[in-house]
Amino acid sequence: MKRVIIVGMGFGGIRAAKELAGKGMEVFLLDRNNYHLFQPLLYQVATAALEQESIAYPIRAMARRWPDTRFRLTEVCGVDLEGKRVLTSEGPLGYDYLIVSAGSETNYFGMTSIAEHAYDLKKLEDAEKLRNQILGLFERAVKENDPDKRKAMLTFVVVGGGPTGVEFSGSLVELVRYVLAKDYPELSITECRVMLVEASNAILVSQPENLRQYAVERLRRMGVEVLLNTAVIDAAPEHVVFKDGTVIPTHTLFWSAGVKAAPLAGALDLPKAGGGRIKVKPDLTVEGHPDVYIVGDMACCQQDGAVLPMVAPVAMQMGGYAAKSILAKQSDRELPPFRYHDKGSMATIGRSSAVASAFGFHLSGILAWMAWLGLHLMYLVGFRNRILIIMNWAWYYFFHERQVRLITMKEAGPPQCNWK
Amino acid sequence: MKRVIIVGMGFGGIRAAKELAGKGMEVFLLDRNNYHLFQPLLYQVATAALEQESIAYPIRAMARRWPDTRFRLTEVCGVDLEGKRVLTSEGPLGYDYLIVSAGSETNYFGMTSIAEHAYDLKKLEDAEKLRNQILGLFERAVKENDPDKRKAMLTFVVVGGGPTGVEFSGSLVELVRYVLAKDYPELSITECRVMLVEASNAILVSQPENLRQYAVERLRRMGVEVLLNTAVIDAAPEHVVFKDGTVIPTHTLFWSAGVKAAPLAGALDLPKAGGGRIKVKPDLTVEGHPDVYIVGDMACCQQDGAVLPMVAPVAMQMGGYAAKSILAKQSDRELPPFRYHDKGSMATIGRSSAVASAFGFHLSGILAWMAWLGLHLMYLVGFRNRILIIMNWAWYYFFHERQVRLITMKEAGPPQCNWK
Numbered sequence: 001m002k003r004v005i006i007v008g009m010g011f012g013g014i015r016a017a018k019e020l021a022g023k024g025m026e027v028f029l030l031d032r033n034n035y036h037l038f039q040p041l042l043y044q045v046a047t048a049a050l051e052q053e054s055i056a057y058p059i060r061a062m063a064r065r066w067p068d069t070r071f072r073l074t075e076v077c078g079v080d081l082e083g084k085r086v087l088t089s090e091g092p093l094g095y096d097y098l099i100v101s102a103g104s105e106t107n108y109f110g111m112t113s114i115a116e117h118a119y120d121l122k123k124l125e126d127a128e129k130l131r132n133q134i135l136g137l138f139e140r141a142v143k144e145n146d147p148d149k150r151k152a153m154l155t156f157v158v159v160g161g162g163p164t165g166v167e168f169s170g171s172l173v174e175l176v177r178y179v180l181a182k183d184y185p186e187l188s189i190t191e192c193r194v195m196l197v198e199a200s201n202a203i204l205v206s207q208p209e210n211l212r213q214y215a216v217e218r219l220r221r222m223g224v225e226v227l228l229n230t231a232v233i234d235a236a237p238e239h240v241v242f243k244d245g246t247v248i249p250t251h252t253l254f255w256s257a258g259v260k261a262a263p264l265a266g267a268l269d270l271p272k273a274g275g276g277r278i279k280v281k282p283d284l285t286v287e288g289h290p291d292v293y294i295v296g297d298m299a300c301c302q303q304d305g306a307v308l309p310m311v312a313p314v315a316m317q318m319g320g321y322a323a324k325s326i327l328a329k330q331s332d333r334e335l336p337p338f339r340y341h342d343k344g345s346m347a348t349i350g351r352s353s354a355v356a357s358a359f360g361f362h363l364s365g366i367l368a369w370m371a372w373l374g375l376h377l378m379y380l381v382g383f384r385n386r387i388l389i390i391m392n393w394a395w396y397y398f399f400h401e402r403q404v405r406l407i408t409m410k411e412a413g414p415p416q417c418n419w420k
Numbered sequence: 421m422k423r424v425i426i427v428g429m430g431f432g433g434i435r436a437a438k439e440l441a442g443k444g445m446e447v448f449l450l451d452r453n454n455y456h457l458f459q460p461l462l463y464q465v466a467t468a469a470l471e472q473e474s475i476a477y478p479i480r481a482m483a484r485r486w487p488d489t490r491f492r493l494t495e496v497c498g499v500d501l502e503g504k505r506v507l508t509s510e511g512p513l514g515y516d517y518l519i520v521s522a523g524s525e526t527n528y529f530g531m532t533s534i535a536e537h538a539y540d541l542k543k544l545e546d547a548e549k550l551r552n553q554i555l556g557l558f559e560r561a562v563k564e565n566d567p568d569k570r571k572a573m574l575t576f577v578v579v580g581g582g583p584t585g586v587e588f589s590g591s592l593v594e595l596v597r598y599v600l601a602k603d604y605p606e607l608s609i610t611e612c613r614v615m616l617v618e619a620s621n622a623i624l625v626s627q628p629e630n631l632r633q634y635a636v637e638r639l640r641r642m643g644v645e646v647l648l649n650t651a652v653i654d655a656a657p658e659h660v661v662f663k664d665g666t667v668i669p670t671h672t673l674f675w676s677a678g679v680k681a682a683p684l685a686g687a688l689d690l691p692k693a694g695g696g697r698i699k700v701k702p703d704l705t706v707e708g709h710p711d712v713y714i715v716g717d718m719a720c721c722q723q724d725g726a727v728l729p730m731v732a733p734v735a736m737q738m739g740g741y742a743a744k745s746i747l748a749k750q751s752d753r754e755l756p757p758f759r760y761h762d763k764g765s766m767a768t769i770g771r772s773s774a775v776a777s778a779f780g781f782h783l784s785g786i787l788a789w790m791a792w793l794g795l796h797l798m799y800l801v802g803f804r805n806r807i808l809i810i811m812n813w814a815w816y817y818f819f820h821e822r823q824v825r826l827i828t829m830k831e832a833g834p835p836q837c838n839w840k
Contacts, residue, residue, distance in 0.1 A: 034559060034827045035826045035827075051471045051472075051473040051474075052471075053471040053472075053823075053826060054471075056826050056828075057823075058603070058823070058826060060825075061821075061825075064602055070606070072559075072563065073556075073559040073827070074563075090563050124826075124828060135454065139493040142492070143492065143494075183478070183481070186490070382823065384811070388811070391808070391811075395804055401481075403473070403477075403478070403802065403805075404473050405454075405481075406454065406473060406476050407493070408472070408476075408544060408545070
């Protein structure tokens with residue numbers, strides 16, 4: 001039985017595994033976590049709307065149902081392309097075919113002060129950390145008598161006008177207005193600021209002009225300060241600095257202004273493109289290694305003169321293609337080159353409000369929001385997780401209540417006593 | 421308006437707060453966490469049966485509905501009894517009445533090697549840590565070729581035959597047999613051992629003889645090795661030592677063989693009893709300070725010649741009494757001494773199996789289990805949490821599946837690569 005190794009169980013990895021399972025191949029799934037993470041909803045964990053467990057699904061719960069498939073919780077350190085071996089923290093593991101789908105990480109473009117102080121949303125623990133930070137600051141603000149210090153604690157700067165920045169800032173301002181305003185009667189809601197800062201002159205650039213406009217207006221009406229043509233160039237624990245010199249006192253800088261390939265890409269001796277992504281051929285393999293596929297955010301794939309974006313639908317289609325291509329090769333066939341079918345994109349802004357564009361249709365408002373709900377539920381793995389999330393969303397929709405407002409880690413906790 | 425400060429929002433604290441709210445007193449609630457924790461279900465979080473969020477409830481979500489009640493997230497360092505001030509990490513806070521209900525912590529009876537290596541279940545993060553440890557060891561075992569090392573990884577030693585030890589070991593053995601056995605087809609279930617070690621000659625001593633016997637037999641049938649008259653006296657990262665010299669290779673020692681008053685008790689200059697508990701008068705106040713009440717696990721209260729046990733029902737009744745006693749004093753009345761009404765006790769052993777005794781009735785099996793379910797749901801705070809937990813339990817009951825088997829912290833994660 002020929003062996004396929006899949007590195008990384010994100011959207012691309014699970015799609016590939018599903019496609020390969022039970023087709024006469026031995027499949028090894030490698031990941032540093034024991035769960036598949038539904039990253040697009042991390043911002044809802046960060047804003048106390050969902051439990052972290054509801055957007056993570058155990059890989060073994062999937063692999064159980066896939067014949068000849070094994071999972072290994074491990075760190076992949078590199079690949080010996082000549083020897084056809086994946087180098088893991090427990091030693092090498094040989095392969096006949098390899099699919100690398102290790103995803104991406106946040107790109108701070110070399111700005112070390114920002115990398116040091118910013119929060120981001122790539123991992124499950126990032127979301128919990130950010131939630132603790134937000135709720136912890138409200139608790140500190142209640143005890144702070146200096147109005148300037150209090151204001152700094154309640155100022156949140158979100159950088160990047162892509163879907164993550166828009167969804168996070170919209171969800172955060174709703175958390176503050178509908179939930180925390182009631183939790184903290186001692187605080188005045190007007191002291192709290194949520195700023196969405198974007199370096200270019202528009203947010204949600206993958207959306208058409210009218211929807212971008214809708215999103216900006218909607219966010220502003222909800223209370224988000226949308227600042228276009230504004231860049232953050234420096235950060236410290238208690239302030240950030242804009243390019244024009246403005247200093248904004250804040251304890252919370254959220255960065256969603258860039259992504260780059262995961263570090264594993266750097267460990268592979270293969271030609272790179274921008275953001276450290278690995279250049280792939282039209283069949284998603286790499287030059288000289290027809291048995292090695294790169295899929296998802298790590299792959300730099302040209303189509304119609306443009307590079308495909310680092311988003312979940314691309315990763316899923318690539319994962320499916322790589323698996324089918326391997327199976328085709330096993331029966332001495334060859335697939336036509338990979339082609340991404342863009343089914344549109346969407347972003348939610350707030351309760352009952354989203355933008356969506358697909359096949360030439362432009363939707364905004366509650367219809368787009370319902371489309372967003374349905375699509376996210378569809379792609380979520382695990383029936384129980386779906387029920388959990390529907391329950392949470394319904395709760396929030398009808399009662400304006402978010403229950404997961406727990407401070408669970410101690411970073412944001414109170415100082416310890418000396419007498420202990 | 422006279423001010424009451426309640427330190428600690430466990431079972432005693434919330435009962436007192438509920439009773440005092442809206443009765444013309446200013447109430448301050450202090451806790452080092454921003455949530456009330458339903459400790460009796462921590463073992464289910466540790467065994468992947470429940471999300472941690474489902475057994476924690478934000479204190480502000482309760483305090484919102486309570487007039488003149490404020491919450492402060494803080495660490496209480498001590499009490500200035502003469503000056504009538506609580507000393508918090510942010511400074512002193514004056515009171516007219518004080519209710520101290522800071523609970524208990526695990527008692528290792530001075531055995532430092534055990535304190536260093538054992539897991540316990542008092543805090544929310546303890547449960548997450550223990551879950552990560554259990555699941556992480558199964559992941560390591562899959563990659564381990566040495567059968568002895570593998571066996572040590574899959575051996576779990578639970579110390580203490582009280583409800584926590586019984587419930588945890590029962591739930592763990594079910595997790596292994598019904599869930600992990602399917603997740604890890606590479607491992608043989610017979611390599612896995614769950615040992616319940618009790619120093620005395622019986623488990624569940626608060627239950628009548630026939631139910632104790634039932635519990636032991638039931639646990640043994642489920643696959644738990646119940647060892648009576650056995651004490652653990654030493655521990656290291658990869659083994660524990662029994663009093664008779666037996667060395668058991670294991671990576672996981674769970675300790676539920678003792679509790680003592682929380683460290684705050686030690687900071688109060690008041691007469692102590694065994695386990696560091698503060699001696700209280702029949703009205704739960706302390707000698708010389710009729711305005712200071714000690715309730716719950718911290719209080720050592722005699723009744724009918726015995727000390728009341730450190731359990732949730734005692735704390736709840738004490739909290740309610742202290743609040744009523746304060747209100748009575750406000751209208752120049754005085755309550756009769758505190759009297760604990762024992763409504764019985766119960767412990768669940770496994771799916772469809774529990775023991776319960778109350779008012780002279782002895783129940784075991786599925787009836788006791790249903791009583792256990794109902795009672796725990798009733799005392800759980802928050803309607804949403806109840807639904808969540810019912811959903812999880814039903815899921816497990818019908819599908820033999822526990823979904824929360826995530827490794828979320830990195831203690832149990834794989835070693836890092838050098839090339840990073």
